[in-house]
Amino acid sequence: MAEPAEAAVGYDPWPVYRQMLRSRFFEEAISELWKQGLISGEMHLSTGEEAIAAGVVMQLEEGDALALDHRPTSALLLRGIDPVLILRELLGRPDGLCRGMGGHMHLFSPEHLAASSGIVGASGPAAAGFALAGQHLRPGKVAVAFFGEGALNQGMLLESMNLAVAWQLPVLFICKDNQWAITTQSPDVSGGTPAGRARGFGMPAAEGDGSDVHAVWQAVAVALERARGGEGPTLLHFHCNRPEQHMLGDPLLRIARRPVRELSQMAGPATRAILGRKGTSLRERTRNLGRFLSAIRRIGADASDEHSDPISQSRAALAGVDKERLLTLEQVVVEEVSGIVRKAIAPAEEAR
């Protein structure tokens, strides 16, 4: 990736890359702990979204608020919340960020005005409320809503966009578009475009490559200036990839990765369904099976798509500038994250 002719104000690719890499390694550590069975339930990583998280969160100030979705880890980490506390929360420990009560979809930090929710679309009204409080109590501060393109079909989010325009709320609506609404392909169940919807409410909107952190940074800087200046909300629509699919252990990704093993378990019931008396024509049934398998293929392709990886893109650019500095930086991040993990998994008394 060529370095842009004019770098955005305040943008320095080195610390930005460092934060993105921190997030990636941190989530890789989470993934490992999850595989070991030390983290329970669902685990939605923000892997693939690091450039969006970095481009937004690194420009926030004290007093700005964050309304997060079910993939809150990266944004919270970059906001400066103690990663040891985050990890302990995911381990369900009483000394975790939320005392082991919330878990990964329900991470909160009142000091940072940061709240997450596992209900799709809930970050819209949450950001509007944070922004409303900001208008009264912290003029010049903003609220950010992070959500996926699937959430843009949720009424509460669309209503929040209208509310933010009507009340000129300082909100940044950040749409992370990975093309998947849980495990349904978004274009199959959506009309129009995110930016088009925002403009329909009279809100400025821009679209960009969410794996290009400099592009994200520039778009965010414009929206932030507008919001801080009391001119109201902006929607930014960024494209990104979701290599781990909806969550760790996603059954469709398991099929894509180990088709023989996983499909052999499905084969019996599927065959009976396809041959069952009554239903649609055999031809349509075969086509339905084909559509299912084509979604699996698409998932497999997403999982192995290196091109859209924000980390590789930034890395390639920086390697051309100063390879040695890059390697040193990476070593520092590796050590930092392994230190975080060691500290987080240590018994409580020792951790103090």
Add this chain to the structure above:
Amino acid sequence: MKEITFAGAIEAALAQAMATDPRIVIFGEDVQALRSNLFFRFGEARVRPAPISESAFVGAAVTAAMAGLRPVVEVMLVDFIGVTMDALLNHAAKTAAFSGNRWQVPLVVRASCGGGYGDGGQHEQSLWGWLAHIPGLSVVVPATPADAGRLMLTALAHEGPVIYLEHKLLSAYWLDYLGAGGRETVSYDVPEAGARGPVPDSWQPLPLGEAAQWRQGSDLTLLSVGVGVHRSLAAAERLQAEGISAGVVDLRTVAPLDENAIREAVSATGRVVVVDEDYEKFGLAGEIAALLLEAGLKPAYARVCTTGTIPYDRRREEEVLPNVGRIVTAARALVEAS
């Protein structure tokens, strides 16, 4: 009789009903994947994936039912029903009454429910008492594969809206999807008799609101639904070893409640423990106490319910959800006190 899984029973009953009644359609998030076998067989026109727009597609299901379809609308987790509550509270539940009973809403809302796999308090609720509080809604909570299939047919045949709740500890695919994710490093306390069991070759609906007494006992009665039934049975075994004879009644439907069965079972023993995975206050357990008092019965009473927001931490989650130990303690205390 053959043995199949809880989820397999629901699918078999649905397939049987869909093959004979073209008015039955399924829609909701990800149903083309969650119900892939029905999708293959019946196609997208009848198994249709929806956007993440619960208030729209559940609201649409209400009038689709009023206009001749028999929709089975899915909201994945009952926790997500909060997003679409207006469609159920103010529309599905009211239409029959508002129309002077001239217009019915034959709608099934299917959702998974329940905890026990460490997914946190926004994904593990039960909420059947909250839903059953609304006049006009029926709520069914099967505890075995046979009842899962039969109650699905009951729900499909009913002329009013039915909330069909499928406990995630009983449905293996939900537990794998939301809990294990293919891991062998985690384990769950799955009641075997609920996750897999004998089912009829041809499905027939149960009457709506008919409880089943699964175990006879002379000292006290345990009343429950869903996974709580299995926890109660395990508790009854343990109590037996202490010389306490506990009967277990599976309510099977929360609304309407089988009031006769409850009164009979409780008046026979004079002691009752309600085991309810839904929240403790203002719910099923309190309702049962009220109906017993209204019937002039004054049994010794205790309730073992979910005591608050469900903690993410699995150790504390285990304490907050009704567990066998808490049931045994409550039962023993009742017997010792009276």
